[in-house]
Amino acid sequence: MAYSPSRRSFLVGAGAAAACLAPAARLHPAELAPATAAEAPARQLILVAAEREGRLLGPEGPASRLWTFGDALFPVIRMRRGERLQALLENRLAEHTSVHWHGVRVPNAQDGVPYMTQPPVQPGGTFRYDFTVPDTGTFFFHPHCDTSVQLGRGLAGILVVEGDETKPYAADRVLALKDWRLAPDGAWLPFTSDAAAARAGTFGTVRTVNGEAAPRIDLPAGRDARLRLVNLDPTRIGQLGIEGAEAAIIAIDGNAVSPVPLDTWRLGPAMRLDLAVRAPAPGKAATLMDYFAAQPVPLATLVGAGTAPGKRAAFDPPGLRLSDLPVPDLDRAEPIDLRFASASGGLARVSADADPLSGALLDSFCTAETTHWSINKRSWASRDHANVPPPLAQLTVGRSYRMKLGNETPQSHPVHIHGMTFRVLSSNKRDLPDHYADTVLLTPNERIEIAVKPTEPGDWMVHCHLIEHQETGMMGFFRVLA
Ligand code: C2O
Ligand code: CU
Numbered sequence: 278m279a280y281s282p283s284r285r286s287f288l289v290g291a292g293a294a295a296a297c298l299a300p301a302a303r304l305h306p307a308e309l310a311p312a313t314a315a316e317a318p319a320r321q322l323i324l325v326a327a328e329r330e331g332r333l334l335g336p337e338g339p340a341s342r343l344w345t346f347g348d349a350l351f352p353v354i355r356m357r358r359g360e361r362l363q364a365l366l367e368n369r370l371a372e373h374t375s376v377h378w379h380g381v382r383v384p385n386a387q388d389g390v391p392y393m394t395q396p397p398v399q400p401g402g403t404f405r406y407d408f409t410v411p412d413t414g415t416f417f418f419h420p421h422c423d424t425s426v427q428l429g430r431g432l433a434g435i436l437v438v439e440g441d442e443t444k445p446y447a448a449d450r451v452l453a454l455k456d457w458r459l460a461p462d463g464a465w466l467p468f469t470s471d472a473a474a475a476r477a478g479t480f481g482t483v484r485t486v487n488g489e490a491a492p493r494i495d496l497p498a499g500r501d502a503r504l505r506l507v508n509l510d511p512t513r514i515g516q517l518g519i520e521g522a523e524a525a526i527i528a529i530d531g532n533a534v535s536p537v538p539l540d541t542w543r544l545g546p547a548m549r550l551d552l553a554v555r556a557p558a559p560g561k562a563a564t565l566m567d568y569f570a571a572q573p574v575p576l577a578t579l580v581g582a583g584t585a586p587g588k589r590a591a592f593d594p595p596g597l598r599l600s601d602l603p604v605p606d607l608d609r610a611e612p613i614d615l616r617f618a619s620a621s622g623g624l625a626r627v628s629a630d631a632d633p634l635s636g637a638l639l640d641s642f643c644t645a646e647t648t649h650w651s652i653n654k655r656s657w658a659s660r661d662h663a664n665v666p667p668p669l670a671q672l673t674v675g676r677s678y679r680m681k682l683g684n685e686t687p688q689s690h691p692v693h694i695h696g697m698t699f700r701v702l703s704s705n706k707r708d709l710p711d712h713y714a715d716t717v718l719l720t721p722n723e724r725i726e727i728a729v730k731p732t733e734p735g736d737w738m739v740h741c742h743l744i745e746h747q748e749t750g751m752m753g754f755f756r757v758l759a
Pocket of ligand 2: 688689690691741742743746747751
């Protein structure tokens with residue numbers, strides 16, 4: 278593992294004190310031996326989803342029962358573009374799960390959406406994921422049913438696909454931002470409430486970076502470091518900035534942008550931001566801040582470590598190479614409108630027998646009891662309504678689409694589309710850099726235009742990544758035809 282959140286505060290896995298947890302005996306999402314020489318070199322990974330103890334309230338604090346994929350909270354998998362990943366998921370939880378590779382342009386069968394792209398992996402069951410990573414960038418992975426609970430307890434990991442640097446940075450760190458719904462004794466508080474799901478969602482009580490409250494992160498003093506910020510929180514939108522050091526945005530959702538000085542950046546759930554930071558002088562500190570609060574919150578301290586380089590050129594961070602993404606043809610693009618609104622109640626009914634998705638209707642882990650939200654006046658099936666909406670739109674591989682995303686609510690919605698990386702063209706409210714993304718934040722009453730050229734056939738989810746919104750109706754799918 279290239280990563281260990283906090284060895285001190287993170288006692289998990291086979292050696293953990295709590296015998297009652299019966300965690301998996303082996304594991305660490307380990308980098309095992311590469312595959313035989315006969316086939317393309319593949320990265321082998323074992324993800325054992327299980328309950329493990331961890332301390333999120335400080336090294337002396339009480340333990341909490343996390344759900345993780347291995348010994349490390351948020352394991353970081355580093356690969357090279359074009360490498361093949363073979364990941365075996367073993368489910369040792371008491372409920373079904375799966376792995377969705379957020380932002381990675383995988384074939385549809387690898388997308389990890391229970392009932393839509395694969396059967397749910399039942400307790401005791403396994404599933405083999407096998408795909409080649411087509412793009413460089415900062416990605417993550419997480420389950421796709423009962424997500425407010427499974428992700429709420431920590432079930433997620435980071436996938437870094439390297440190969441985009443034109444000049445190496447002196448350091449490359451992942452900063453996984455996530456809050457936790459914890460009582461002072463380390464027990465979980467409810468992950469959702471109906472009232473919160475209808476508004477901005479349920480916020481965590483403990484804010485952490487890499488599972489630690491306001492950690493100290495050492496960076497090579499006076500040199501330029503790359504920070505990969507990943508918002509793993511189900512709910513919280515941050516307005517992130519850095520105090521005490523020069524910083525520039527170099528990638529959004531892992532996709533290169535020509536470096537722009539960082540003022541602040543609004544990072545919704547599931548969104549990523551790669552920063553270049555000129556690390557402070559030896560022993561000096563800078564602070565990663567969240568300004569989206571009455572009182573700005575310091576999230577992490579960046580400390581200059583080691584000796585400073587003799588002479589420092591002015592801060593001018595090297596740009597990254599943009600991955601070989603499908604480029605939509607704006608002149609020939611067909612228009613699609615997506616309106617994000619509250620639930621209308623007018624739901625299209627599909628008979629359970631006639632629809633292959635009907636299994637999802639019977640499964641309370643994948644559908645909510647109540648519906649608060651909709652896309653184009655349709656809500657994702659709720660348990661009560663026993664129906665599945667038809668696709669939001671039918672697309673064709675290789676054609677281009679211009680989509681108008683409109684937010685008709687007073688809440689923000691980080692809108693995510695599976696299986697395709699889109700170009701963000703414009704907003705009616707904000708000056709956004711021209712960039713590629715897989716998740717874009719729609720602030721209240723904002724309209725954003727994107728363009729996309731799908732490359733993989735299949736049914737691809739479209740949803741708000743504020744998980745309680747997703748789970749109460751704000752989800753649909755595109756059917757992409759070959
Ligand atoms: Cu990260 Cu369907 O989501
Ligand atoms: Cu939302």
